[in-house]
Amino acid sequence: MKRDRLIGAMLLVVALSAISGLALITVFIFREGVPIILRVGAGQFFLSTDWEPSLGHFGILSMLGGSLAVTLGAAVIGVVFSLGLAIVLTQFAPPGLAAALKPAIELLAGIPSVVYGFVGVVTLVPLIRHFLGGPGLSVLAASIVLGIMILPTITSVAIDALQAVPRSYAEGSVALGATRWQTVTMVLLRAARSGIVAAVILGMGRAIGETMAVIMVAGNALALPHSPLDPVRTLTSNIALEMGYASGDHRQALFATGVTLFVIITMLNTAALAVSRRRAGRRRV
């Protein structure tokens, strides 16, 4: 018994490594990034579009705008497709087909982001340039590529949310004479609403954190976008593009870009957690 307690204590120490890793990441990123924000001034850093590291100008507003535009675009595309998939797979597909399609969605999640970016550049970007104009490398291209990339995340969480709705709800609705589709829109989607919202927020977190695919298709221009066909640079691309040669203040400013990203993602994840917890609380009543 004594030995068991010792083993338990040792396991606890190991079990704390995830939270310790998170703490280390937070400390080191903030320690590298926060001083430069204070030196430049938070107002200047967040609200200026002037990013000229060689002159000591560090304003990330165009990257914030770029990340926001691309993430919202990806969320719209991701939500439409994911909800469609989740509804088809849980409500309308024969069980055998649904079981066969789920590994395909997992495979979609497994494709490396560089591959997504590359396929986007050589197929989607020329199409956009040809049919819609502009440089092709654009908010639109990035939104489409990211929308596909976050689809597995949103779909799997949305499927869980739909499956968590008690069967009796749907049965009651059908018994009252509603069609299957009316049941989906009036009963299931409403009952699963908070789970679906959590899924969408999680997907947005994925999209805003994605790096390599966005670098390849978004065009990386340092300006606020005025149309979906404009090229943009995101927070993540800014870090990945410039870390290779940055030093001194410039490197710190890239860490500060990372701090900004980290804070945004933490807020999104907390929101997703809060939404899904509210759902859990309500169901217990």
Add this chain to the structure above:
Amino acid sequence: MRVSPATTQRVAVGFMWALAAMTFAVLVFILAFILAHGLPHVTWTFLTESPSSMGREGGIFPMILGTLLVAGLAVLVAAPIGVATAVYLTEYTREGRLTAVIRFGADCLAGVPSIIFGLFGFVFFAITLRMGLSVLSGSLTLALMVLPTIIRTSEEAIRAVPYAYREVSFGLGSTRWQTVIHVVLRSAVPGISTGIVLSLGRSISETAAVMLTAGSALRLPRSLFDSSRTLALHFYILAREGISMPNAYATASVLIIAILVLNLLSYWLMRRFVAKVGR
């Protein structure tokens, strides 16, 4: 004019099916596109030779080795930690504030984007711990990145083991540890392996974090402290700098095939696990 509910249903469900079909068309298109352009260039010499003139000529052998080293070591480090965490959460404690903190840590870690892991690995492993841009820095960074996946899948696998198994083991006089090792983990192995295989796939595909921690040296890594370029990063550099499109496609094909094999393996393991525990 009022549209009847039956018509609405037909139109809406048709639209949903179209969306689903498009999703799978995209998946098939991506795979076919890469493989069709790349497979003809994947030859035995391409796989076994070193690159020359920045990857314009020659093969990808150092990148294959680098990828195996970085991803393999990452999983080798993360797997024992992840499984131990899962064992602690399921077998050695009751749900409480402590488990909530541990789960919170894992959940947050899972949400951290890979570029942040890259920044952290760069400043912590490469600079503060003086490991430099190396296989070791890269793999430790990736280990932290895949840890939440391994914790979660292991926990699910362990929880799926019927409680009766444990009762029988305790009834025969085993200690908790003996029960964990001989009964619980043994039954959960296929489920745990699924998580490990998925993590291996994620480590192989990862680019941003590896770029900032393992560097992009083209030569064969001779020790864990050597910089090494992984396949995913090599593909990115070849494609982005337009060094060689045939070699870029071929490298991507090798990556895609590795991912396909790992996904099939994890799918097979999962089915085995469900069949075993379900019985």
